[in-house]
Amino acid sequence: MIKNLKQKIKNRFSYSLLSEDDNTDYFSKPCPEDNATLWQRFTFGWTERMLMTGYFNGPLEMKDVSDLPDRNKVNITAPFLDTIDYNSKYPLIKQIYKEFVSRNKISVATKIFVAIVSILSPLCLKYFIYYIKLDESQKTFKFGFLLCVLLFLSSLSLTLSQQYGYWFGLQTSLHARGAITQKIFEKTLRLSNQAKRLYNSGTIMNIISVDVGTFSDFFWNNHIEIFVFPFQILALLILLCWIVGLSGLVGFGVMVVSIPLCTFLSTKIAKNLRISLGYADTRCNLTSEFINGIRFLKLYAWEQLFLDRIEEQRTLQLKYLYRRAIYWILDRMITQVTSALVLVATFSTYALTGNQMTLEVAFTAMTIFVNLRRPLEMLPEAIHRALSLIPSSKRIENFLQSPEIQDQPFLEQYSNNKLSIRNNNNNNNNVSSTSSIASSASSNELFDVKINNGTFDWNEIDDLDSGMIINDVRGFAISSDINDMDEMILGDEKVGKSNDTNNGIEYDGAVQPSSSSYVLNNINFIAPAGKLTVICGIVGSGKTSLVSGLIGEIYRVSGSVNIPNNISFTTQQPFLLSTSLRDNILFGKPMNMERYKKVIDACCLTPDLLQLAAKDLTEIGERGINLSGGQKQRISLARALYSDSDCFILDEPLSAVDPEVASHLFDHCIQGMMKDKTRILVTHQLQFIPSADHIIVVDNGVLTQGTYSELKEKGIDFESIMKTKKLNIDENDQSSTSTTDKKSSTSSSSSELKKSTSLLNSTKELDINTIISEKNDPNLIEKAKLLVKEDRNEGEVGFEVYRQYFRHGSLNLFFLTCALYFISQIIFQLSDFWLTIWTNDETNQHDDKYYILYYCIFIGAFIVFLVVRYFMMASITFAASKKLHSELLNSVAFASCQFFDTNPSGRILNRFSKDISDIDLILMENFSDVLQCGSTVVVALFMMIYITPLISIPFAILVVVYYVIQKLYRASSVELKRMESITRSPVFSLLAEAYNGLVTIRCYQQQKRFIEMMQNHININLRLFFYSFSVHRWVGIRLEFITALIVFFTAFSSLFSSNTGFSVLAVTTALGICSYLNWTIRQMTELEVKMNSVERVESYIKTPREGIRHTSEFEDEIDIDGEIEMDFTKWPSRGEVEFKNVEIKYRPTADPSLKNISFKINAKDHIGVVGRTGAGKSTVGISLFRMVECSKGSIFIDGVDISKVGLHELRDALGIVPQDPFIFSGSIRMNIDPFNKYTDDEIWTALEKVKLKDAISSMPLKLESGVQENGDGLSFGQKQLLCLSRTILKNSKVVLMDEATSGIDYVTAALLKQTIDENFNDCTMLTIAHRLDTIIDSTKIAVIDKGELVEYDTPMNLIKTEGSRFKKLVKYQTDFYEESQKKF
Structure with a gap:
């Protein structure tokens, strides 16, 4: 009943x-x-x-719950x-x-x-x-x-x-x-x-x-x-x-x-x-x-x-x-x-x-x-x-x-055709200035971007005066050891440091202010309307501060900023949402399919979409975790391009892509779809400077600006820098590589490997309509989702939960x-x-x-x-x-x-x-x-x-x-x-x-x-x-x-x-x-x-662990060269690395990111890894650290299968400078030597080698000076230099350099190249780079394309081989540099 x-x-x-x-x-x-x-x-x-x-229809779902009352x-x-x-x-x-x-x-x-x-x-x-x-x-x-x-x-x-x-x-x-x-x-x-x-x-x-x-x-x-x-x-x-x-x-x-x-x-x-x-x-x-x-x-x-x-x-x-x-x-x-x-x-x-x-x-x-x-x-x-x-x-x-941040310094349009500037009017700021620009032009007319007598600082001065306690967070300029390179750039009429810096330290980030020291002091800046303005300068010179001043992200002490109300901005470390690639590009804008497809093509994203299961509807992980650095930068650039703003401010958008893609982006985006708009490009890639209408050189917060000819008259010598970048392989290179060939009889030549044409060229003729469509397969989209739905138990909380709680x-x-x-x-x-x-x-x-x-x-x-x-x-x-x-x-x-x-x-x-x-x-x-x-x-x-x-x-x-x-x-x-x-x-x-x-x-x-x-x-x-x-x-x-x-x-x-x-x-x-x-x-x-x-x-x-932490936890002892036990405190001793039929998947249901990779690296060899963005270069590198496990094959270091080595011992034995450097909150010392293994002298020596010693020694607390989470206040290049100093101290036998100098100017990079050669000549090194000048003298070059190793040989042999992918890259970059020098 x-x-x-x-x-x-x-x-x-x-x-x-x-x-x-x-x-x-x-x-x-x-x-x-x-x-x-x-x-x-x-x-x-x-x-x-x-x-x-x-009760009757099973556990409640969201669809069973009505809306919230409006009140x-x-x-x-x-x-x-x-x-x-x-x-x-x-x-x-x-x-x-x-x-x-x-x-x-x-x-x-x-x-x-x-x-x-x-x-x-x-x-x-x-x-x-x-x-x-x-x-x-x-x-x-x-x-x-x-x-x-x-x-x-x-x-x-x-x-x-x-x-x-x-x-x-x-x-x-x-x-x-x-x-x-x-x-x-x-x-x-x-x-x-x-x-x-x-x-x-x-x-x-x-x-x-x-x-x-x-x-x-x-x-x-x-x-x-x-x-x-x-x-x-x-x-x-x-x-x-x-x-x-x-x-x-x-x-x-x-x-x-x-x-x-x-x-x-x-x-x-x-x-x-x-x-x-x-x-x-x-x-x-x-x-x-x-x-x-x-x-x-x-x-x-x-x-x-x-x-x-x-x-x-x-x-x-x-x-x-x-x-x-x-x-x-x-x-x-x-x-x-x-x-x-x-x-x-x-x-x-x-x-x-x-x-x-x-x-x-x-x-x-x-x-x-x-x-x-x-x-x-x-x-x-x-x-x-x-x-x-x-x-x-x-x-x-x-x-x-x-x-709070000051009101954004955007121009407001009024009916009387006057454009008024909003200046600091909140937070009780004690400085206020206004100006206006009269214009009889239409609302669509562009205006110059200007800073008039602007003084900027990373700290809100009023708040410091009121006694607000803040962390000792600051940036810093690189060492004055590069003055000899400054002379190459600036010639006899070198732009010196501002006199206002004598009472404080200049930083490309937060400052320790004094009464007359600001990050940027009384500067004047102009970016002509509808023109391309290029900003360049060495690491820590003030480029980030200048850009932040333009967009209102740094405290404006005095002066005014004139900038359009609608701007697009790309950061050096792109910001991506955990949503689809399409939504990251649209970024709240309505869909215009015709423009959207042009943007995809201009940003060279078509080849990447081909590799994604749901194309542009593929879900991107948090901070774009499932994308390469170059892919993230191009999506960020596509967002800016799609927004169709009056002004584009682009902070190093080309640093993480290969030369061919960089050229494509420059021609089709910056000089293509952005043409006739105001463009401000911050870049270390000086080959693009000849195309600029206006150039600004930043040095310790001092701006020198004008056209190329005007800057040349002031003594700035770009030609010398371009010469340092030219890729030359002389007979000495040939002899050295030949010697290496004799030593490496097991290496494969390019003729024994598959050939590959440029992925970029092979997709140019593709109909983008076959890749992007307004109608998409829901099943495909579901398969391409990255984020999992949050777990939710159903029914009453079980007895086991209570038992586990009280067991603790x-x-x-x-x-x-x-x-x-x-x-x-x-x-x-x-x-x-x-x-x-x-x-x-x-x-x-x-x-x-x-x-x-x-x-x-x-x-x-x-x-x-x-x-x-x-x-x-x-x-x-x-x-x-x-x-x-x-x-x-x-x-x-x-x-x-x-x-x-x-x-x-x-x-x-x-x-x-x-x-x-x-x-x-x-x-x-x-x-x-x-x-x-x-x-x-x-x-x-x-x-x-x-x-x-x-x-x-x-x-x-x-x-x-x-x-x-x-x-x-x-x-x-x-x-x-x-x-x-x-x-x-x-x-x-x-x-x-x-x-x-x-x-x-x-x-x-x-x-x-x-x-x-x-x-x-x-x-x-x-x-x-x-x-x-x-x-x-x-x-x-x-x-x-x-x-x-x-x-x-x-x-x-x-x-x-x-x-x-x-x-x-x-x-x-x-x-x-x-x-x-x-x-x-x-x-x-x-x-x-x-x-x-x-x-x-x-x-x-109950989350599954990534692997056994310590080698001692393995049941089977490792037997190598007849030895039953190994001392992993001294491993690896030689640095020999071998990949055997390695296949890697980031998820069990995903397609392989690396496919049947096999090659051997002899001890002390320096290997350059090149390829298009998203080809799998970084995956090769991080596979050494077992950040993702091999689904097939094995990797050996000094003859030991790394899958049999505890994760802690493995990672602690290797060195790395990651592509996206991360700085932790704490002191400089903690970020370099967290376990207090090294003496102060050793730390200062490492900092000196990366050209940071003078800047850090000038800080009041020196090595104990504080840095903020993720190094906020430091430029991207400065973070890379700090990471490099960690690796120098560690002195590992196997080192991975993953785009280690992508955020560094060529002057500093040239010095660091010398430092790397001196400090890592006794170790095996893998260098992933888009700048071919950083890897052209490597022992061998590995070319990766679509997850496959398509070429692996000495640079000389690859260049001599007809149809070699690497040869095309070298020729392309060399021709481009030579053409750039002709323009100079």
């Missing part, structure tokens, strides 16, 4: 869902509350369809925070009260009603006791039944009003949570460079996850109670005094004594929480940097270094969290002990002053104390949350008031703690039994002192067990929290690179911020509440059934109803919370991406689009939170009705009981558990929800 009923219900609701129009997106359906009847609103019945769907959407609520008065005290809290709480007056009224109704149940009980003590002749059934109904109604009114108080508080919570999160994101888009040093993405995520969460929790529950509870307590105390007379004042005195103690403890809780949050910020900062730089840490084998740094901050955080927990336990203990001592003090005083302890006095007073217990317990909690709100509020306010603490200790909770509650219940015996002693068998003594013993025993159980729970949960974080960190640190390719950093950081925060701060309290409330309810119910067996029958029925309700509820509530947790990840991911791409977003003026994207993500997250809370109220109201029925049936059964005293005890207990039963279910559900954080962390802990 029940099965048939269930099927009918399922059919009923399944039909209701499926009867909707199939074309209607349930995701966008309006909230059912909007069309609900009054009864549905009152009972929250409008949530039932969703609940039934979750709660962030685009409606966020503007209310625009008018915060930061000059007031606690401005953010005041603004929320002003805008949100004041608009929700019904929430205040509901809480006041709760306070009033709490007085009714003791009064009803008093009269019920009077009635039950009457003689049978005086009783009437109607009056008794009426009293039962009154008890039912008073209980129901109290609990229902609490439910509606929560519901109306939710509205304020949603408004605050959404609005603050949105404002934090909007502020992030306006952060200045100095503010970014104070707040990295990890800190901002921590503010959102922890501090905004604190606001959300406070305003849904505590913001009214903190004011209402004192009045409720006062009203109940007045009622108590009316019942027990002045004895009630004694109990009141006990409460008064406890209030200062609780307040003191709450202050301590807030203080320790504030300190722990500071360490949590640092931990999240380091974790964010760790995740962003994980590939570089793996390449350098530095993972453990960062793990130790993070664990150090974690230990400090836990230290203060544990102190907070101790104070929280003391606070809870005092609160609960106070409620017990109040009973002891009141009843003892009442009895000892000669009063008769009667049933009506004792149990009416007890009911008052039961009603007092909740406000007494919750008031300190509310005070604690309020005090916790203050540091969170301050942290948010500090962030919202952090320095102590499972046996947890069971003992559970027993203590029940024992303590039984003892407390026995005290009520004892009180009943006391009041029933009408014969005065014992005096009052006897009863008081044993009553005190019961209460004392309860207090002892109370203290022990709390400290045991704290010990268990903190041990679990510590181990969970440690295992999570280690699992992520040693996960494979594929894990980071398929999971965005924001999703991973969500585990370390929000999930770990929930585990740290909430689980201990949740477990304590569940065990306390659960033990109270269970013990009370058993006692009630024991006293009045008649209620067993209605109890049995109510238990069945209760079971059905909670099953319906839990089936959906847990899934809603899981989805709510998952929908937080896109918020963090977008924040991380936007933070990394601030410069690009601001230049393309895409802030509005990103704000709308964030609004959408926040609204989706709030939608799940809203419905999760709504179903809480649905179950809450129904459980409150059940508990009220329990009171009614208990009271009704008592009418027929012969034992008056125990009948009254049963009714009093029933009244007491009314709020506890619902609170138990609520806390159990909340616990299950928070255990979802443990579940999510555990899922990452």
